[in-house]
Amino acid sequence: MATEKADALVLRVTDFSETSCVVTLFTREFGKVTGLAKGGRRLKGPFESALDLLALVRLVFLRKSSDALDLLTEAKLERRFRGHGRDLSTYYAGYYVAELLIELTDDYDPHPALFDLAVQTLADLAAGEPVRPLILHFELQLLEILGYLPSLSMCAECGDEVPGTGRVAFGTLHGGALCPRCRVGKQQVISVSAGVIRAMACLADGQGDAWRRLELHASTLGELRAVLNRYLSHLVGHALKMHRHLGPART
Numbered sequence: 001m002a003t004e005k006a007d008a009l010v011l012r013v014t015d016f017s018e019t020s021c022v023v024t025l026f027t028r029e030f031g032k033v034t035g036l037a038k039g040g041r042r043l044k045g046p047f048e049s050a051l052d053l054l055a056l057v058r059l060v061f062l063r064k065s066s067d068a069l070d071l072l073t074e075a076k077l078e079r080r081f082r083g084h085g086r087d088l089s090t091y092y093a094g095y096y097v098a099e100l101l102i103e104l105t106d107d108y109d110p111h112p113a114l115f116d117l118a119v120q121t122l123a124d125l126a127a128g129e130p131v132r133p134l135i136l137h138f139e140l141q142l143l144e145i146l147g148y149l150p151s152l153s154m155c156a157e158c159g160d161e162v163p164g165t166g167r168v169a170f171g172t173l174h175g176g177a178l179c180p181r182c183r184v185g186k187q188q189v190i191s192v193s194a195g196v197i198r199a200m201a202c203l204a205d206g207q208g209d210a211w212r213r214l215e216l217h218a219s220t221l222g223e224l225r226a227v228l229n230r231y232l233s234h235l236v237g238h239a240l241k242m243h244r245h246l247g248p249a250r251t
């Protein structure tokens with residue numbers, strides 16, 4: 001057993017007993033970690049009620065060598081992310097960030113850039129920045145960092161350029177955009193406007209903050225949600241709980 005320290009974001013807290021809970025966190029140093037916090041439900045003690053959903057904490061834990069749960073020994077609250085005012089969508093967006101990290105990252109697979117992105121996204125949400133671009137940016141960056149970014153400007157099958165105007169076929173099961181030749185006979189293909197593909201490419205671009213100035217028409221937003229909802233659900237293997245709270249998707 002080794003004692004480890006990490007910056008961590010609380011993703012899920014499940015009651016285990018009267019005083020203890022099982023907590024899943026996304027740490028900057030180790031990736032996703034799940035451990036038992038004895039006394040974690042007490043107001044006083046080594047956790048000082050720091051183990052709340054989306055709290056940013058300085059964590060100390062004992063890493064077990066076997067399949068046993070890690071043992072969390074201390075958590076110091078660094079920052080508590082709350083939604084912005086009465087705007088429910090900012091709360092849902094925060095829960096969605098946690099859901100994506102739970103579903104798409106593996107235990108002990110660290111991604112410091114993804115950790116920093118999650119913290120920045122939660123800070124921007126708490127500061128009242130527009131919710132939809134923040135969430136879209138988080139989704140595309142997460143896909144990019146984890147190596148799941150769909151092919152956007154080139155056909156996922158043959159590598160040819162896809163049309164820059166009109167409608168583009170997006171194959172949920174085929175890794176992204178498809179040229180007219182390759183889309184023939186394929187299942188689960190969504191037709192989207194070329195603007196949707198361009199918006200996704202802009203949101204996925206890790207350089208600069210052009211994505212913050214991206215102007216998204218309501219119909220583009222609806223198509224974007226439809227594509228991302230389906231693509232992410234396919235990756236995870238089931239529907240994501242928070243998708244129905246992220247606004248209407250155009251199907």
Ligand SMILES: [Zn+2]
Nearest residue numbers: 155158179182
């Ligand atoms: Zn093709």
